[in-house]
Amino acid sequence: MKHLLSAADLSLDEITGILDLAEEMSQVQSRPVKKLPALRGRTVVNLFFEDSTRTRSSFELAGKWLSADVINVSAKGSSVSKGESLRDTVLTVAAMGVDALVIRHMASGAPQQAAQWVDAHVLNAGDGTHEHPTQALLDAFSMRRHFRASDPDVDWRDKTVAVVGDLTHSRVVRSNVLLLRTLGARVVLVAPPTLLPSGVHSWPAEVSTDLDEVLGSADVVMMLRVQRERMSGGYFPTPREYTVGYGLTRDRLARLKPGAAICHPGPMNRGLEISADAADSAASLVLDQVASGVAVRMSVLYHLLGGDDEGGTR
Template sequence: MRHLLSTGDLTRDEAVLILDTAAELAQVGDRSVKKLPTLRGRTVVNLFYEDSTRTRTSFEIAAKRLSADVVNFSAKGSSVSKGESLKDTALTLQAMGADGVVIRHGASGAAHRLAGWVDGSVLNAGDGTHEHPTQALLDAYTVRTRLGRLEGLRVAIVGDILHSRVARSNVLLLTTLGAHVTLVAPPTLLPVSVHTWPCEVSYDLDAVLPKTDVVMMLRVQAERMHASFFPSVREYSRGYGMDGARLDRMPRDAIVMHPGPMVRGMEISAEVADSPRCTVVEQVANGVSLRMAVLYLLLGGS
């Protein structure tokens, strides 16, 4: 494995290796000295063309815990805003000798393009509405830690599937790892190509909940919506929001996930967000271990 561009590229064995490595590296987080010398002398560049506090910080902490040198390149105030192309930026990074480039970009496919231009490893931290592989991996890791397995689990991914890169990455990865996925959304928030995805589709959340082990709520991405996809926030919450009553319809040990940031009161009620069955805080902590695992496997050599 040289790059991590899509969860669809991972074999089952590769995915399991990443999760197992993350489990080992998670123990580092419990020590008083949280650093390993593994990537000393390696340079990781965080190349973010879109704002992302959570993912960028997570990658930065992960790289630093492995003793890598980290360069944060925010495209907002840089030569990119002066019109420099992705290719020119890539050539600049190449000249600096970056061993790994973590990229988030608004255009689907940007990470694939970058991988063709640099010698280092490219990690896709979200490209457009296409993919977000490390989010799917940390989600799978969180489920496995909580429920002990992924094989045979029933997972519902709920909400704004159309604008979500998390949904696509999760469907591909969870299917590879033996889970059964159902997408639940209003028809207006499903991609046209959804029939080609390896999962089921439902428009009725209440019908799906009683037979679901994991519910992944998605953020409604208002910033990507340039038309009205549903009548009102209240209407959306009534059909697709997660509240206490819906939590009670799920099996007792079922969990609720959210990639963050949560819009409380819209896709998830405060009661559910603060419930012990909600894994949002764990997902953030697990994100560091998982991203350490990916950096280690891509850049560590052995």
């Protein structure tokens, strides 16, 4: 594996391998000394053109816990603020001899473009409204752990995952649909008609505009953040009306399928797409997703950098 640009790049065996290795990597989090020598001598640059807390922090921890040298570069503190182009920034950083670039950018396709310019491994940490493959991996990791608590032999073909909310502006939903379908799960997308992406009916997922109809059959309900900063028009009349129609309220929480889990990629708009009761309930995997992010990104970095210079894995 040379790059990780899209969840579509991953086969079932590759997904399973990443998740299985992440299980081993997760044990590092409970150790007094959180260090493995696996990537000693490797250099990883986190190149973030958008603000981020969870993704950048977890990539930084993942690299450092694998003993890689990690450098963080943000747009606000770099030559990008002086007008430097993406191409020049990427080529400049790569010219220093780095092994991997972790890129988050507001433009869809930016990491894919960067991968054509450099020899370093490129990881997509979120590009515009396109994809966020490591988020989908950590979501699947958290779900698998939840399922295994009651059934060690998880059959994804028996699982239904409902993804609810602002589908139009979400990069998480695209990666999750691709990855969960590769695993074999049934995916149902739920949103008001104004927040359904163009062409969504051609995706490998079912589509509904009625959350209450879907709620009782879902093994996992993933609530997506309403991305008001990306909205230039009136996608729904009022926040209150959105919550009534598509929020995971206290009443809907009580109607979840027994044993169902709640996910949210964060950050959460409490009181809008998810109530405090749901976010803090025993069914919530939100903090598990955050913790899983470090282990999964350790696994991804190792798969990319832990082998020979051709991208193989030991």
